[in-house]
Amino acid sequence: MMSELTGQLLARGVNRFDIFTEEFFTEVDIPDTLAPATVRFARSGREITWTPESGTLLDAAEAAGIPLGSGCRTGVCESCRVDVRGGQVAHLSTVDNTPGTCLTCQAIPLSDLELDG
Numbered sequence: 001m002m003s004e005l006t007g008q009l010l011a012r013g014v015n016r017f018d019i020f021t022e023e024f025f026t027e028v029d030i031p032d033t034l035a036p037a038t039v040r041f042a043r044s045g046r047e048i049t050w051t052p053e054s055g056t057l058l059d060a061a062e063a064a065g066i067p068l069g070s071g072c073r074t075g076v077c078e079s080c081r082v083d084v085r086g087g088q089v090a091h092l093s094t095v096d097n098t099p100g101t102c103l104t105c106q107a108i109p110l111s112d113l114e115l116d117g
């Protein structure tokens with residue numbers, strides 16, 4: 001419903017920045033069957049090996065001492081959004097995502113990645 005309403009507001013000329021939504025969900029599990037992935041953070045020049053135990057990309061970056069923006073950690077504020085320069089990600093919850101980017105607080109790698117972070 002919120003996605004549909006957001007789309008209708010955008011179609012009527014409302015700025016995306018002026019549309020606020022809030023979702024409530026239960027904590028999600030990261031499947032432990034996912035393969036480890038190499039994640040490169042282009043701005044810092046750092047590289048980590050992500051595993052399902054690493055958590056989200058934001059969790060993994062923070063554990064490695066790589067600073068990324070964050071606010072809500074629930075996929076709402078979008079302050080953790082980074083460009084995906086290469087590779088594939090999946091989001092663990094329904095988020096309003098711009099193609100070519102990911103919300104690191106909700107994202108996990110599906111392949112080796114390069115992020116603009």
Ligand code: FES
Nearest residue numbers: 071072073078105
């Ligand atoms: S920290 Fe708010 S959307 Fe990721």
